Amino acid sequence: xxxxxxxxxxxxxxxxxxxxxxxxxxxVRVKSIADPYADFDAWxxxxxxxxxxxxxxxxxxxxxxxxxxxxxxxxxxxxxxxxTAGKHVFCEKPIDxxxxxxxxxxxxxxxxxxxLQVGFNRRFDPTFSRVRQAxxxxxxGDIHIVKITSRDPEAPPVExxxxxxxxxxxxxxxxxxxxxFLTGSEVEEVHAMGAVLIDPxxxxxxxxxxxxxxxKMANGALAVIxxxxxxxxxxxxxVEVFGSKGSAEAGNETANRVILSSADGVRADTPLYFFLExxxxxxxxxxxxxxxxxxxxxxxxxxxRDGLMSVLVGLAAAKSMAENRPxxxxxx
Amino acid sequence: MNQxxxxxxxxxxxxxxxxxxxVHHxxxxxxxxxxxxxxxxxxxxxxxxxxxxxxxxxxxxxPEIEAVVIAAPSGLHxxxxxxxxAAGKHVFCEKPVGxxxxPIEDAIAAxxxxxxxLQVGFNRRSDPSLLxxxxxxxDGHIGDVHTVRVTNRDPKxxxIDxxxxxxxxxxxxxxxxxxxIRYLSGxxxxxxYAAGGVLIDPEIGAAGDIDTAxxxxRLANGALAVIxxxxxxxxxxxxxFEVFGSxxxxxxxxxxxxxxxxxxxAGVVGRTPHDGFVSRYHDAFIAELRAFLAAVRGDSPVVxxxxxxxxxxRAAVAARESFNQNRPIQLADTVPVYGGGTEA
Numbered sequence: 001x002x003x004x005x006x007x008x009x010x011x012x013x014x015x016x017x018x019x020x021x022x023x024x025x026x027x028v029r030v031k032s033i034a035d036p037y038a039d040f041d042a043w044x045x046x047x048x049x050x051x052x053x054x055x056x057x058x059x060x061x062x063x064x065x066x067x068x069x070x071x072x073x074x075x076x077x078x079x080x081x082x083x084t085a086g087k088h089v090f091c092e093k094p095i096d097x098x099x100x101x102x103x104x105x106x107x108x109x110x111x112x113x114x115x116l117q118v119g120f121n122r123r124f125d126p127t128f129s130r131v132r133q134a135x136x137x138x139x140x141g142d143i144h145i146v147k148i149t150s151r152d153p154e155a156p157p158v159e160x161x162x163x164x165x166x167x168x169x170x171x172x173x174x175x176x177x178x179x180x181f182l183t184g185s186e187v188e189e190v191h192a193m194g195a196v197l198i199d200p201x202x203x204x205x206x207x208x209x210x211x212x213x214x215x216k217m218a219n220g221a222l223a224v225i226x227x228x229x230x231x232x233x234x235x236x237x238x239v240e241v242f243g244s245k246g247s248a249e250a251g252n253e254t255a256n257r258v259i260l261s262s263a264d265g266v267r268a269d270t271p272l273y274f275f276l277e278x279x280x281x282x283x284x285x286x287x288x289x290x291x292x293x294x295x296x297x298x299x300x301x302x303x304x305r306d307g308l309m310s311v312l313v314g315l316a317a318a319k320s321m322a323e324n325r326p327x328x329x330x331x332x
Numbered sequence: 333m334n335q336x337x338x339x340x341x342x343x344x345x346x347x348x349x350x351x352x353x354x355v356h357h358x359x360x361x362x363x364x365x366x367x368x369x370x371x372x373x374x375x376x377x378x379x380x381x382x383x384x385x386x387x388x389x390x391x392x393x394x395p396e397i398e399a400v401v402i403a404a405p406s407g408l409h410x411x412x413x414x415x416x417x418a419a420g421k422h423v424f425c426e427k428p429v430g431x432x433x434x435p436i437e438d439a440i441a442a443x444x445x446x447x448x449x450l451q452v453g454f455n456r457r458s459d460p461s462l463l464x465x466x467x468x469x470x471d472g473h474i475g476d477v478h479t480v481r482v483t484n485r486d487p488k489x490x491x492i493d494x495x496x497x498x499x500x501x502x503x504x505x506x507x508x509x510x511x512x513i514r515y516l517s518g519x520x521x522x523x524x525y526a527a528g529g530v531l532i533d534p535e536i537g538a539a540g541d542i543d544t545a546x547x548x549x550r551l552a553n554g555a556l557a558v559i560x561x562x563x564x565x566x567x568x569x570x571x572x573f574e575v576f577g578s579x580x581x582x583x584x585x586x587x588x589x590x591x592x593x594x595x596x597x598a599g600v601v602g603r604t605p606h607d608g609f610v611s612r613y614h615d616a617f618i619a620e621l622r623a624f625l626a627a628v629r630g631d632s633p634v635v636x637x638x639x640x641x642x643x644x645x646r647a648a649v650a651a652r653e654s655f656n657q658n659r660p661i662q663l664a665d666t667v668p669v670y671g672g673g674t675e676a
Binding site for chain 1: 476478479485523527528529531532544545546554555556557558560562565566567570578579581660
């Protein structure tokens with residue numbers, strides 16, 4: 001297998017996670033990592049070039065693919081710069097919060113003829129992939145209802161909420177992509193109802209912490225997403241696809257399958273704590289898929305258009321909640 | 333035992349079920365009469381019911397009958413309640429009491445004027461699992477309620493002639509879910525948004541109804557609720573409930589007639605859920621009638637009263653309007669005025 005040389009932009013939590021995964025991956029070599037704020041004393045291990053300037057990665061002719069794991073406002077700039085330099089791009093979601101900007105970026109990527117994959121890792125989760133496979137195999141028949149439960153284990157700090165773009169673009173965006181993935185259909189209309197039930201500071205920051213979003217799909221199916229910023233028992237991630245022939249359902253995953261029965265009740269351990277634990281396998285699988293597409297010259301399974309659509313749905317949801325009415329999703 | 337003499341109006345699917353429960357499982361009741369325009373004489377005779385008639389006056393005109401069970405088509409409920417009340421009889425009536433406020437208010441007023449008990453057939457309030465779930469909520473195990481979730485899917489779409497006189501999916505089917513949301517949350521529905529479609533049977537669409545519905549509701553206590561409903565789940569009667577809150581969640585999953593699991597190379601196969609409401613809510617249907625009879629004897633209040641009937645119908649009507657107009661609908665801020673309270 002021909003080795004692909006990779007550079008990473010951003011050495012925060014997700015950047016480190018991806019880089020560590022790359023270290024264990026065959027056919028990939030991490031050459032350099034750039035981050036203006038990172039302290040590179042303890043990490044990465046020796047042999048990797050580090051620097052504060054993105055040009056370390058972007059201007060290196062040897063680097064064939066770039067992972068963009070920097071803060072959201074830099075995603076579009078870095079994607080365009082990397083593409084223009086002829087590098088394939090893996091970009092964390094969202095590409096940008098402005099659809100016009102995303103469209104411009106996608107044009108740049110198209111013109112450069114490089115591959116772009118967006119970090120909707122949940123599509124690569126073995127459990128949710130199996131649900132999608134059941135849909136493809138026709139096990140559920142025509143899809144009637146999709147139900148997604150997506151609850152974080154703890155509410156983020158208010159400073160994070162303030163710069164997150166709001167719950168729909170920050171959190172529900174994964175669920176919008178999951179509905180598109182599971183159904184293979186597009187979202188036509190959105191209705192969102194939200195509430196501040198966990199932390200009044202989130203409300204003061206102009207956001208909500210609890211939301212129920214209804215989606216009308218192009219194939220006629222209905223979808224509902226239930227979000228909470230805080231489920232005290234852990235990361236609650238469940239999906240269900242219901243149709244004319246039955247349903248496919250995925251429950252939460254736990255670290256073990258032990259059942260403790262006592263006079264007080266029958267107890268299992270709580271779900272895996274958060275996304276790093278729950279979606280560990282998917283983070284590896286999404287990068288493996290990205291590099292396989294580069295090698296085989298194929299379109300990545302989650303491309304720029306998927307990145308754009310989820311943002312368009314998120315904006316429609318935010319508008320729906322603000323105006324308290326169903327909102328049509330803008331065409332891509 | 334102090335037995336209550338009961339008459340039954342309507343002997344369709346649900347009327348026959350209630351009658352059989354009264355005869356076989358409820359010793360504190362004696363079924364004296366059953367009336368239905370399409371009465372199966374042999375069935376009623378087999379149950380040992382002495383008066384079998386196609387005329388409701390056989391029930392309403394019998395001074396010995398203290399309480400009636402009304403299981404006639406929904407459109408007749410209000411009128412029948414008024415007739416029963418006028419005859420001084422306590423009333424257990426299937427849901428919905430009416431398709432709009434007016435007839436329900438007339439029925440409630442008639443029951444109040446006559447001083448008789450009126451209980452509505454919200455059977456889930458008597459289901460052992462849901463009673464247990466509510467206890468966990470009331471006892472504060474999950475803290476403040478944030479979301480309430482109800483999955484309600486029938487095993488098989490009803491016949492078209494039933495759909496046509498059912499009052500539509502919101503009043504006929506989701507009415508249970510609106511009541512369940514009020515029951516589980518202990519709060520009132522103040523806003524609804526309904527999406528829906530005809531995904532199962534085009535005939536249902538041709539009859540002016542839908543077969544798949546999704547409703548989001550906002551409650552007076554600030555919580556949100558969601559209902560997903562389908563007229564046909566091929567794997568059985570899908571009834572799931574979850575209340576999520578600041579300290580955790582409490583859920584009731586589907587129940588199955590058997591706990592058998594077969595594991596082979598082809599997979600691990602358990603039994604599908606119950607095949608319909610009769611078996612899933614068997615215990616609840618008996619318990620709700622026993623509660624009604626206890627109320628008739630003056631031992632305890634009814635488990636689902638006039639105010640509950642009105643509130644559920646108002647939510648259902650609002651959901652229907654929301655679907656028709658494709659916009660969220662605010663319910664009137666006023667809660668029903670007919671006493672009885674909604675707190676369990």
